[in-house]
Amino acid sequence: MVEKKERSIKVVKNGPFLVQGSIPLIKLAIRADDEEYPYEWEEIGVYPLQEEYALCRCGQSENKPFCDGTHDQVDFKGMETADRESYLKNAKRIEGPDLILTDNHALCNHAGFCTRSGGIGNLVRHSDDPEAKKTAIQIAGNCDSGRFMVWDIETEKAIEPEFEPSIAVTEEPERGVSGPLWVRGNIPIESADGYVYEVRNRVTLCRCGKSSNKPFCDGTHITTGFNDGQIQ
Numbered sequence: 001m002v003e004k005k006e007r008s009i010k011v012v013k014n015g016p017f018l019v020q021g022s023i024p025l026i027k028l029a030i031r032a033d034d035e036e037y038p039y040e041w042e043e044i045g046v047y048p049l050q051e052e053y054a055l056c057r058c059g060q061s062e063n064k065p066f067c068d069g070t071h072d073q074v075d076f077k078g079m080e081t082a083d084r085e086s087y088l089k090n091a092k093r094i095e096g097p098d099l100i101l102t103d104n105h106a107l108c109n110h111a112g113f114c115t116r117s118g119g120i121g122n123l124v125r126h127s128d129d130p131e132a133k134k135t136a137i138q139i140a141g142n143c144d145s146g147r148f149m150v151w152d153i154e155t156e157k158a159i160e161p162e163f164e165p166s167i168a169v170t171e172e173p174e175r176g177v178s179g180p181l182w183v184r185g186n187i188p189i190e191s192a193d194g195y196v197y198e199v200r201n202r203v204t205l206c207r208c209g210k211s212s213n214k215p216f217c218d219g220t221h222i223t224t225g226f227n228d229g230q231i232q
């Protein structure tokens with residue numbers, strides 16, 4: 001019997017993300033509300049399930065989101081520079097009446113969900129209003145980078161969306177750019193030198209090759225206009 005591999009994502013030195021353990025790969029697009037604020041994720045595609053695959057990290061594959069070996073030809077420098085402290089170590093904390101917000105700005109990918117309805121900080125400060133509380137929880141759950149988390153004030157337990165472990169290739173059609181890889185559901189990510197980053201429910205990995213916070217996305221794909229040719 002063939003041994004089933006554990007779910008994991010391995011960063012290859014100056015190369016792709018190696019994905020193991022039959023992790024589903026889907027495609028999601030950010031949709032905006034009537035006022036053009038990022039509002040929700042829409043599933044726009046599902047890739048055939050594979051036991052193992054390699055996802056492009058240099059941004060230059062001709063077969064995105066998969067790696068085609070172009071990183072070698074373009075001499076991709078994929079050095080990982082992300083902080084290895086835990087999320088909470090560098091997170092600011094805002095306490096509202098019903099919710100606590102934690103904010104680790106270094107993880108921000110500028111998807112922009114947090115700007116809706118007066119901003120997530122403001123909503124948490126007014127979280128004794130059921131509508132504000134509901135919107136704050138929704139916004140935090142949509143924050144693909146995991147920059148924001150909300151916690152119940154009484155129990156201090158995180159209020160997190162439940163995800164099937166999966167990876168989403170993201171698109172930002174309103175901006176006309178392609179976004180990062182959204183890793184959902186606590187999948188371990190191992191650096192090229194063997195360090196396992198803090199396992200989290202939501203993180204985004206850079207697939208444009210230009211982030212200054214590799215392997216994580218820092219929003220540079222927006223300023224550089226990264227386009228995988230599949231924005232819809």
Ligand code: FES
Nearest residue numbers: 206207208217220
């Ligand atoms: S995908 Fe590279 S910075 Fe966001």
